[in-house]
Amino acid sequence: MADPSALFSGSGPVxxxxxxxxARLERWLGETIxxxxxxxxxxxxxxGQSNPTFRLVTGNRAYVLRRKPAGVLLKGAHAVDREARVIGALGEAGFPVPKLYGxxxxxxxxxxxxxxxxxxxGRIFWQSxxxxLPQAERVACFDAMNDTIARLHxxxxxxxxxxxxxxxxGFLSRQVARWIRQYRDDPQAGRLADMDMLCEWLPAxxxxxxxxxxxxxDFRVDNMIFHPTEPRIVAVLDWELSTLGDPLADFTFHMMMYRLPPAIxxxxxxxxxxxxxxxxxxxxLARYCRRTGRERIGHLDFYVAYNMFRLASIIHGIKGRHLRGTASSGNPGEIVDALPLLAARARQQVERAQAV
Structure with a gap:
């Protein structure tokens, strides 16, 4: 798989x-900021696979704009209003997020x-x-991720x-139903036997x-901005999927990096x-548990299977938008190619859970 930093870093013409x-946007900026x-x-x-994202450059400052994509959208997806709300609230709480302007x-x-x-x-890294980085900074950055998600929770x-x-x-029940529905409601993107099996196993x-x-x-390394020279996180990005829910489902999405290859x-x-x-x-896992006052994380393989299925459902949606010509990124093919492997890995987590 190609280097994701080459595919998804930087900005260029719209x-x-x-x-x-x-011009209409600039009038709004002048009225709002x-x-x-x-x-x-x-x-x-x-x-910006889900919501198209833009760099706004002015004479003395740069901003970021995120918008809903064009075309037919799945119900509940691309909720930029929820992103804005949580960023504003967490900024007030002292959590590292960008300042919201409007x-x-x-x-x-x-x-x-x-x-x-x-x-x-700051710096965005694409490999967990x-x-x-030199080892000492690498270790500190890794621990900063753990500390930041524990701090959020x-x-x-x-x-x-x-x-x-x-x-x-009923968070998990609704989430499982949501991602099953999103997968099944986009038949144009095709079907996979592993995904169909997970649709039956997860709710049971x-x-x-x-x-x-x-x-x-969506707490993963490329959704964090690290300080330009220090091993600390200065902003967490991409809050489209944020809500209130089971923190173990959130943390295990992050730590499933241990069970995925570099290509995913x-x-x-x-x-x-x-x-x-x-x-x-x-x-x-032990570090997160210490920081959040937990003894352990039970049903770990279920949580990882669920999160791999959820990620696969998101990629399935990207595939559907790509086929319809409404994908937000110009480079969805590399991600879509990983879909069968990710679905197979999710099924492996089920087999781990069943073997216990």
Whole structure:
């Protein structure tokens, strides 16, 4: 698989299918941001598989705009308004997120809802092993990921003003049903036997849920901005899937990097972790448990199977949008190619769970 940093890093001209009225946007920016000063130049980030993402460059500052994509959208997807709300609330709570400047729900501005946030400068890594860093910094960055997600799960949703941000009761059941529905409701993207099996197994094997926390939903290394020179996280990005829910489902999405190959999400499979100075899966789980006051994570294989299925359903949706010509990124093929392997890995987690 090609280097994802080459495929999805950087920004360039706005692709034809995502162009909009830049003059109308600039008027909105001037009306919304008190110290806004043009002129405006708009570039499109290479990434952004779900919501098209743009770099707004002015004379003295840069911003980021995320919008809903064009075309027919699946119900509940591309919720930029929820992204904006949680970013604003977490910023007030002192969690590392970009500063929110405004949300626009007027389709007449650029053709769909969008929000504008701070452009945070720093480093984005695409491989969970941080191979380009010296060992001491690599180890510190790895621990920073663990500490940051534990910190998120310790935030009280009520104190953060997010008490009504989701329905924690029955969270896993609803989530499993949602991703099964999203997979089945897009027949144009095709069917896989492994995915069909998971559609039957997951709802029949739901574990007891473990409370509720602010749930990121896509906590992985390339959704974090690290300080330009220090091994710490200065911003967590991409809150489209955030809600209130079982924190173990959120954490195990992050730690499934241990059970995936580098070709899928920069996984750690095949790496010599001791040689790299990185913790094993067991050690990483233990660190999170210590930081969140837990003894252990039960039903680990179920949670990982669920999260692999969920990621596969998202990729399945990208495949469908690509076939319909509405994919947000110009490079979805590499991700779509990984779909059968990811579905097979999810089925392997089921086999692990059944063997216990």
């Amino acid at each position: 692709r034809a299918e995502h162009r909009f009225d830049e 008190p110290d806004y000063s043009g002129p405006l130049r708009v570039e499109q980030f290479a990434g 949300l626009c729900t007027d389709d007449s501005v650029i053709g769909s809802w969008f929000y504008v946030m701070e452009m945070v400068e 092993a941080f191979p380009q 310790r935030i009280d949703p009520i104190s953060a003003g997010l008490a009504d941000y989701g329905r924690p009761e 094997n739901l574990p007891e849920e473990q409370g509720a926390a602010i749930f990121h939903g 999400g920069g996984g750690l499979e095949g790496f010599d972790l001791p040689a790299l100075g990185l913790p094993t899966e067991e050690d990483y």
